[in-house]
Structure formats: C-alpha cells, structure tokens
Amino acid sequence: MKRTLFLPFLLLCITACSSGITVLCWNVENLFDDVDDGTEFPDYDPGRGRWDTESFRLRVDTVAEVIRKAVPGGPDVLVLQEVENGNALRALTGNALKDLGYAWTAIVAKPDLPANIAVASRVPIARVHTIGISAYGDNEVRDLLEVEIEQDGRLLHVFNNHWKAKSGGARETEAWRIEAACKLGRRLREILAADPSADILAAGDFNENVDEWRQAGRGYQVALVPADDDPPAGFLGCSILLADDPAEAGIHDSTLALFEPWFEIAEAERGSYYYQREWQTVDHVLLSPGLFDDRGYRYRTGSFRVVRLPFLLNPDGTPKRWTRLSGQRGYSDHLPLLITLDPVP
Numbered sequence: 001m002k003r004t005l006f007l008p009f010l011l012l013c014i015t016a017c018s019s020g021i022t023v024l025c026w027n028v029e030n031l032f033d034d035v036d037d038g039t040e041f042p043d044y045d046p047g048r049g050r051w052d053t054e055s056f057r058l059r060v061d062t063v064a065e066v067i068r069k070a071v072p073g074g075p076d077v078l079v080l081q082e083v084e085n086g087n088a089l090r091a092l093t094g095n096a097l098k099d100l101g102y103a104w105t106a107i108v109a110k111p112d113l114p115a116n117i118a119v120a121s122r123v124p125i126a127r128v129h130t131i132g133i134s135a136y137g138d139n140e141v142r143d144l145l146e147v148e149i150e151q152d153g154r155l156l157h158v159f160n161n162h163w164k165a166k167s168g169g170a171r172e173t174e175a176w177r178i179e180a181a182c183k184l185g186r187r188l189r190e191i192l193a194a195d196p197s198a199d200i201l202a203a204g205d206f207n208e209n210v211d212e213w214r215q216a217g218r219g220y221q222v223a224l225v226p227a228d229d230d231p232p233a234g235f236l237g238c239s240i241l242l243a244d245d246p247a248e249a250g251i252h253d254s255t256l257a258l259f260e261p262w263f264e265i266a267e268a269e270r271g272s273y274y275y276q277r278e279w280q281t282v283d284h285v286l287l288s289p290g291l292f293d294d295r296g297y298r299y300r301t302g303s304f305r306v307v308r309l310p311f312l313l314n315p316d317g318t319p320k321r322w323t324r325l326s327g328q329r330g331y332s333d334h335l336p337l338l339i340t341l342d343p344v345p
Contacts, residue, residue: 020300020343021123024075024307025203025285026336027162027273028063029322030115031080032056033088039114040084056091059322062331064096070307070336074100076122077149079203081162082115083107093120106147113140117160117204119147126150131183136164136176144184154199154296154343157191159184161204161284163223171220177208181223182238185256192251192288199296200288201341202258205334210242210262210270210281224284227257246292246299258286261304261339272306272335274318285339294344303340 032044034056044051067074074097083089086107093102104125107118119125131144145160161184164176184202191198209215212222213229225231227241227248236255243249244263250256262270262281271279291299312331314320323330 020340021077021156021297022071022075022338022340023077023079023158023201023203023285024067024070024336024338025079025283026066026307027081027205027283027332027334028083029332029334030082030084031059031063031088031092032084032114033091035087037085039112041114044084044114056088060088060091060096062322062329063092066307066309066312066331066336067097068100069309069311070338075338077158078102078118078120079158079160080118080120081160081205083118084115085109089118089120106145108143108145110140110143113142115142115162117142117145117162119145119158119160121147121149123149123151123156126155131187133164133176133180133183136168136173141176144180144187146187152343156297156341157198157200159187159200159202159204161202161206163205163207165207170216174220174222177206177223178221178238180206181240185238185240188256188258188288189251195290196250197290197293197295198288199290199341200258201291202286203284203337205282206284207282210260210284226260240286242286246287246289249287249289249292258288259292259299261285261287261299264302264304272319272337273333283334283337285337291341296344297341298344300340300342303338305338307336307338 032040034046034053036047089107093105101122102120105120106128108116108130125147127148129146133141133143141164142162147158149156163180164173166173208224213225216222221235225239227243241257242260243257246259248257249259270281272283273280287299319333319335320330321333
C-alpha cells in the first residue's frame with residue numbers, strides 16, 4: 001500500500017532550549033483542507049458545498065491559536081491526530097505557525113483515509129517509519145507513525161497513534177486496538193532490545209481509557225491494562241501494561257510496561273475527552289524507562305498536564321468543540337496534553 005511522507009526542510013529552525021523540550025499531543029478534530037479529494041467526511045466536503053476556503057482558513061486559525069497559547073512560544077514538538085493531509089499540515093505549520101519554526105514535519109497520507117496523523121517539530125526529524133494496521137471492513141485504519149528526533153547526540157523515538165474508535169461497539173472493535181498495541185509493542189521491544197535505555201514516547205488518541213479493562217468488567221482482553229490490575233498471562237503478548245511507577249516500566253519476561261502520566265493526576269481530575277457525560281482518558285503520552293535515567297532526555301516529573309485554557313472550555317468545563325455556527329468559535333472535542341522532557345547534561 002502506498003504511503004506518502006511529507007518532510008519539508010526549511011532554512012529557519014528554532015532549536016529546543018536548555019529549559020527542555022515541550023511535547024503537545026492533540027486530536028485537533030477534523031482539520032480538513034479546501035480541496036475536493038473525494039474522501040472527506042460529508043461536513044468537510046468542498047464538493048458538496050458544505051466546506052470552503054473561508055471555513056478551512058478559520059479552522060486552521062483556531063488550531064493555531066491553541067498551539068500558540070498552550071505554552072509560551074509554542075511547544076517544540078506537535079503530535080497531532082485528525083489532520084487530513086500534507087496540504088492541511090502545511091497551511092498550519094508553514095503558514096499560520098510559520099514564525100514558530102516547525103521546520104520538520106511528517107504525515108501519513110493513506111489512500112481513502114479521511115483523517116490522518118502528523119508530527120511537526122522544531123527539533124530535527126532524522127528518520128520516519130510507518131507501521132500498518134488492518135482495515136476495518138471496507139474502512140482503512142490509521143497506521144502508526146514513528147519519527148526519530150535527533151539533536152546534539154540525543155535521540156528520541158516519538159510514536160503517533162490514533163487507534164480504531166469504538167464505533168461499532170467497544171468489544172466488537174477491540175481487536176483492532178489490540179492489533180495496534182501488539183504492533184506498537186513489537187516495535188518498542190525491537191528498540192529496547194538494541195538499547196534498553198532508549199528514549200521512547202508513545203502518544204496519541206488510543207481510543208482506550210486507563211481503566212478500560214475495569215470498564216469492560218474484566219470480561220475480555222483490552223489493549224491497555226494498568227500493571228497493578230494483574231492481567232491474565234494471555235494478555236501479555238500484545239496488551240501494553242500501564243505503570244504508575246517508572247521503576248515498573250520496561251520489558252519484564254514477556255510483558256511490556258510503559259509509564260502512564262495520567263497516574264500523576266488524581267483520578268477525579270483525569271480526562272481530556274468528554275463523552276456521554278463522563279470524562280475519558282483516551283489520549284495518552286506513554287514513556288519508556290529511558291526517559292527516567294541520566295542519559296539523553298529525562299521526563300520532568302509532574303509536567304504532564306491537560307491544557308485547560310479558559311477559551312477552550314464551555315461554561316460547564318467540557319471541551320468547546322469545533323463549530324461553524326455564527327458568532328461561536330470552537331476548537332476540538334479533545335483537550336491537548338502537554339509534557340516536558342529535559343536534556344540530560
């Protein structure tokens with residue numbers, strides 16, 4: 001299957017400063033361009049007259065506003081979901097955010113897939129890889145995107161994930177999320193086998209909560225399971241364990257565990273996506289043990305947070321999602337996540 005990677009290299013490059021690299025992970029909710037490709041969702045289809053250049057420019061501006069205000073000067077690395085294609089990404093990073101210096105970008109452009117995943121960075125992207133995920137019936141499923149960010153002898157593996165949604169039923173679609181977890185885990189095992197101290201960040205919209213197994217009544221296998229829940233041995237080949245202690249992260253026998261920063265936040269305060277009157281923890285930034293050692297980059301403990309700027313929220317505190325209604329300015333049905341990685345001297 002043909003995959004297109006978009007990697008423009010601009011003369012301007014603002015490097016990460018000694019205060020650390022900030023990484024923003026965000027499902028931007030349908031950043032579609034104004035070109036009729038025939039694969040758009042109906043509400044974003046220029047061919048149907050429901051979407052035009054003015055709508056696209058406004059949408060780009062709203063996404064850019066959030067990125068600019070999430071952290072002074074903008075985050076250093078953007079891990080984005082639901083970007084239509086390279087044209088939409090260029091309009092965002094090359095035009096609306098041109099002054100912020102996102103000189104390196106990568107996007108998976110999969111045929112017949114309306115919304116894709118992308119990475120933009122002020123720190124050089126050295127290499128790009130993709131990992132294919134099986135189609136869901138007649139519908140393509142987003143691949144996994146891996147970028148290797150390298151500067152001053154420090155290498156950071158960043159994985160962008162947007163796993164199969166639960167439309168069609170949580171249990172019925174779990175197999176595709178397990179497949180994604182299995183393939184992500186296989187690649188992480190390869191990296192860690194070569195370098196147990198490798199710095200790895202796996203982020204994105206996993207469409208899976210921290211407590212997914214509990215929500216499923218522990219009745220069937222899920223892709224992400226808290227390590228403390230002591231999952232059955234049959235899970236351990238593919239499910240990824242979520243550790244609340246960095247010391248528990250890594251490969252242990254047949255298990256792969258990654259540190260889950262959601263555990264730093266009180267359970268009652270967790271959530272970046274609001275669905276059916278409940279906060280969800282479907283967005284994640286999972287960390288390898290290498291991000292807690294004295295080499296390369298180190299996770300700044302406690303830096304993980306949900307970006308809850310007042311303009312992003314409705315009066316009830318829920319995300320103010322994108323809307324085209326006159327007099328309103330929406331953003332996304334997800335709130336961004338933000339973390340900081342410090343370079344180790």
